[in-house]
Amino acid sequence: MSEQDPENKRRDFLKSGAVMGGFAMTGSAAIISQTAMAQDEVLIPFTDMPPDFAGPPKTAGGVFFQNTQFIEDFYSRNEDQFYVVQHYGQPELNTNTHRIQVSGMVDNPMSLSMADIRRRPKVEIVAGFECGGNQQGIYQGLIGNALWGGCRLRDLLQDAGIQYGGTEIAFYGADRGMETIRDTEVEQSFGRGLSFNEAMQDDIILAYEMNGEPLPGAHGSPIRLLVPGWYGVTNVKWLEQIHVQDRRFSGRFQARDYVTLSRRDIGGVERWEERLVTKIRLKSAITRVTRSGNSHNIMGFTINDGTPLRAVEVKIDNGPWQRAEILPGATRYSWKLFSFAWDNATPGDHEIVSRVIDVNGQIQATPEELPEKISRWENYGQFTRTLTIT
DSSP: OOOOOHHHHHHHHHHSOEEETTEEEOOHHHHHHHHSOOTTOEEOOBTTSOTTOOOOOOOTTSOBOOOGGGOOSSSOOTTTTSOBOOSSOOOOOOTTTOEEEEEESBSSOEEEEHHHHHHSOEEEEEEEEEOTTOOGGGTTOSEEEEEEEEEEHHHHHHHHOBOTTOOEEEEEEEEEEEEEETTEEEEEEEEEEEEHHHHTOTTOEEEEEETTEEOOGGGTTTOEEEOTTBOGGGSOSSEEEEEEESSOOOOIIIIISSEEEEEEEETTEEEEEEEEOOBOOOEEEEEEEEEETTEEEEEEEEEOSSOOEEEEEEEETTSOOEEOEEOTTOOTTSOEEEEEEETTOOSEEEEEEEEEEETTOOBOOOGGGSOOBOSSOOOOSOOOEEEEEO
16 A cells, blocks of 8 residues: 555545445544534633633643643544543654563463554554543543544454453553652553453454554544543553453552542442443533524534433523434544524523433433532533623
8 A cells, every 4th residue: 555645634534435344434524514613603601611711731750631622523633622530741763673571461462563564454443532531620621532543352262362361351541741749759650451351342442543543642643542431530541461360450540549439329329439441421512513504503512431322402591392303424432513504592591501412301400410429520511601692
């Protein structure tokens, strides 16, 4: 295959239809035209948001989030839209020499080069996810949606031959930092673990491509774990080791951090419970309102763990819930972008809010319905926006 300019390759990818992870993807060009603002569209500013709001500049080792008012594509651009969170900085790995070790309770320990990984059957899946700390204070900017390409984790683990009693799969990145544990300073790698049953799901991949391009450095080059339907912290970047063991993985970013502390009724007893941040909770958010002539349009996104959705609804002021349109082309694990035609919008101040309902009848919670919690993780409550129509 001849080399192609990356931007031309990306444009060709966005125009094409594809089948990703067993889910048909159609009409991607239509998706782009529906989410990009038309020439005659005017952005209506939110009054709950500073007019000059902007996220931090994108720097190696830093945090980056997008201004969700300007979601233009179904796919978040690698370079300036898909969010980035890095806990131990951004290691620079050599794709030609990097190896992934498969160790522990396996019959066939492995040391795989990227060439070995690329020789394995390639699968592609669209998956969107957000940071476990995404929230309204940054207007839901820690989020993104992309097409990921790589090899299926389950097949690799089967080839390694997990031994009896191997119940936990630990994933370690090449990013490292110093931690103080009981007054002792030690170096630790970023790591997360999945149970055997979780890791053997057929939609989990070791990703080396993002939106038709080699995985960028900020997103884990040359290879990362991709667990669709889970919060971003699970998707270990700069992957260097997969270790099978007989006990639960415990580390800062699974046992001591990214843990939701909330009050729950447990068998009739009120208790403070610590719960791992794992699968994405049912969520929607309004991100943009525009005017074209005398017409107004409301747009936003929904995201969850892959459970099919029944409806997305929008409420204006104290009016009834009204059904929004989920834009075409969404797949099981992608974000779902939605649109609502706001007819006869009256001048003055308004409150607007969205909610999403899945096929099981679960409804996105209001802030009042959320469990009492202390930690900043899992902010999935309905997100009310305010604006003024002139």
